[in-house]
Structure formats: C-alpha cells, structure tokens
Amino acid sequence: MSVITCVAPVNIAVIKYWGKRNEELILPLNDSISATLNVEYMRAKTTVMASPTFKENKIWLNGKEESFENPRLQHCMKELKQRARKNTDVVNWNIHVCSENNFPTAAGLASSAAGYACFVYAIAQLYGVEGDITAIARRGSGSACRSIYGGWVQWHVGKSDDGSDSFATQIAGVSHWPEMRILTLVVNSSRKKCSSTDGMRRSIATSSLLKYRVDHVVKDRVEGIIRAIKEKDFKAFAEITMKDSNQFHAICSDTYPPLSYVNEVSRRIIELIHAYNELRGTTKVAYTFDAGPNACLYLLEEDVPEVVALIQYVFPSDTERVEYFKGLPINPGS
Numbered sequence: 049m050s051v052i053t054c055v056a057p058v059n060i061a062v063i064k065y066w067g068k069r070n071e072e073l074i075l076p077l078n079d080s081i082s083a084t085l086n087v088e089y090m091r092a093k094t095t096v097m098a099s100p101t102f103k104e105n106k107i108w109l110n111g112k113e114e115s116f117e118n119p120r121l122q123h124c125m126k127e128l129k130q131r132a133r134k135n136t137d138v139v140n141w142n143i144h145v146c147s148e149n150n151f152p153t154a155a156g157l158a159s160s161a162a163g164y165a166c167f168v169y170a171i172a173q174l175y176g177v178e179g180d181i182t183a184i185a186r187r188g189s190g191s192a193c194r195s196i197y198g199g200w201v202q203w204h205v206g207k208s209d210d211g212s213d214s215f216a217t218q219i220a221g222v223s224h225w226p227e228m229r230i231l232t233l234v235v236n237s238s239r240k241k242c243s244s245t246d247g248m249r250r251s252i253a254t255s256s257l258l259k260y261r262v263d264h265v266v267k268d269r270v271e272g273i274i275r276a277i278k279e280k281d282f283k284a285f286a287e288i289t290m291k292d293s294n295q296f297h298a299i300c301s302d303t304y305p306p307l308s309y310v311n312e313v314s315r316r317i318i319e320l321i322h323a324y325n326e327l328r329g330t331t332k333v334a335y336t337f338d339a340g341p342n343a344c345l346y347l348l349e350e351d352v353p354e355v356v357a358l359i360q361y362v363f364p365s366d367t368e369r370v371e372y373f374k375g376l377p378i379n380p381g382s
C-alpha cells in the first residue's frame with residue numbers, strides 16, 4: 049500500500065481563459081494569467097491510495113463517489129502513466145482517490161482548477177513523474193495548469209496542434225509583491241447554471257466579441273499586465289484586471305442564448321468599487337468575476353481594513369448574503 053496526500057489552492061484569473069481551440073486536448077484560444085491563493089484558504093485536498101489488492105480504481109469528491117471513467121480523469125491518468133519513473137510497481141496497482149474542497153464546489157470559484165491540480169500533483173508524486181506537469185493538469189481542466197504554481201502564473205496558448213507548448217509558467221514568485229491581497233466575496237454559493245465548459249462552447253459558436261477579443265485585445269493586455277506585475281504598478285494592474293473581467297462578462301452577454309453569471313449584487317459591488325476608487329482619488333481596489341456572481345477583489349494590504357469595513361457596511365451579511373473571507377496573502381501553491 050502506498051498513500052500520499054496533497055493540497056492545491058485555487059487561482060484567480062486576471063486575464064481570463066474563455067474558449068478552447070481543441071476540446072479534447074483542452075487547448076485555449078488565448079494566454080491567461082492568474083495569482084494562486086495561499087494554500088491555507090481555498091484549496092482542494094486529495095489523498096491517493098494505491099494497493100495491489102484494490103480491484104478497481106475509485107474516486108470520491110467531497111464524500112460522494114464519482115465515476116473514474118470520466119474522460120478527463122482518464123486522459124490525466126494516461127499521461128501520468130506514460131511519464132512514470134520506470135520500475136515502479138505502484139503504476140500497475142489500482143488507486144482510490146478522496147478529494148475535498150474547503151469552499152463551494154462549481155460556484156465559479158475555480159474548484160475544478162484546484163481539484164485537478166491536486167489530483168495530478170498527487171499522482172505525479174506517487175509515480176515519481178519528473179519535470180513539468182502543468183500540461184497534464186491542463187487535460188483535467190484548463191485552469192488547473194495555473195494552480196500547479198504559486199505566485200503569478202501564465203498559461204501559454206501555445207502554437208502546436210498536440211498541445212506540447214500549452215503549459216503554465218511562473219511570472220513572479222509569491223515574495224515578489226508581498227503586499228498584494230485577494231478578498232473573496234461569496235455572493236452566492238450554489239452551483240452555476242451553465243458549466244464553464246458548456247458556456248465556452250456556446251460562446252465560440254455564437255459570440256463575435258470573443259473572436260474580436262482573441263484577435264485584437266488579449267495580446268496587449270497580457271503584455272501590459274505582466275509589465276504591471278513586474279513593476280508592481282497597482283493602478284495599471286487593476287485597470288487591466290477590471291477591463292478583462294468586464295470584457296469576459298460582455299462576451300457572456302454576447303453569447304446566444306446569453307450566459308449570465310453575474311447578478312444584481314455583483315453589479316452593485318462593481319459600482320461600489322468604482323465609487324470607492326474615485327473617492328480615494330486613485331485606483332485602490334480591482335474586482336474580477338469568474339463564471340459566477342462571487343467577487344474577487346485584488347488590493348494592497350494597507351487598504352484591507354477600510355475595504356472590509358466598507359463591504360460590511362454596504363452589504364451586511366445577514367441581509368445580502370455577502371460573506372467575506374479574510375484578506376488572502378498570495379503564497380506558493382503545492
């Protein structure tokens with residue numbers, strides 16, 4: 049029997065991934081950029097047991113047994129086995145996997161990113177896989193490749209048809225911008241109506257704005273935000289982050305039938321942040337929204353107390369169901 053337990057945090061994209069050019073290989077239409085949270089906060093935890101006595105592979109997610117025949121799991125397993133260190137008996141044993149998230153699953157809070165990053169990392173440890181594993185995590189869920197690293201991470205679109213150059217690299221480590229914090233406002237923790245995978249498929253089929261973004265917008269934003277991160281230019285970073293979030297949700301509206309992930313509370317948060325930045329005379333906070341109504345705020349440590357107080361005042365949690373996690377220092381992933 050061999051047992052291993054790993055944790056992997058969620059990542060919050062500032063340049064969004066939305067749309068695949070190859071569904072089977074999970075190859076994106078554009079580069080994306082994110083920061084990986086501190087592993088103490090929102091994370092997946094996965095235990096993998098391998099034994100010659102196990103009769104079949106099994107997986108439990110948050111205590112509920114799921115099918116191991118899921119094609120994405122199978123793709124990851126196939127690649128991990130191909131890359132396994134030779135002469136490892138454990139590769140031929142069946143495995144039992146238990147994975148749990150300490151935050152709402154499939155509520156637009158990057159649960160699949162943390163889950164697949166953790167699954168791939170744990171089995172890579174078990175099999176003695178060496179070298180880059182981000183492209184393997186990508187086969188589970190695109191955004192999972194970014195949760196393999198801590199700090200600031202870029203998932204490269206790649207040019208090849210086989211996906212060999214579509215992997216993630218670290219732009220800067222966690223210690224590069226130690227004052228940065230992420231505040232997560234849980235507006236609604238129920239499961240989203242349309243999964244990211246289905247939503248992307250629909251956007252590719254119907255949204256001309258998505259094509260415009262890929263052809264004319266993202267490249268400059270990627271260059272601009274990498275520069276802003278490297279120079280720790282919060283104002284430039286925040287502006288690109290908010291614009292990219294807004295464009296992603298504009299693409300959702302441009303999709304037919306439209307995708308609607310943000311809600312009235314999300315829109316009030318957007319207005320509040322712009323009003324706050326105006327009042328402070330400079331950009332102090334950036335919002336970003338993924339495929340759900342929950343807001344992620346990027347801000348610097350010195351502004352956390354005032355912004356948390358403001359959020360509590362405007363959205364008392366008992367009436368608006370806006371909870372907040374504490375300020376999140378961005379630390380290395382597993």
Ligand code: 2P0
Nearest residue numbers: 061064065189190191244245338339
């Ligand atoms: C992101 N999202 O960059 C964007 C922003 C949602 C909005 O990555 O189909 O769950 O498994 O590759 O990774 C969600 O996409 O989709 C996502 P699949 P995934 O974080």
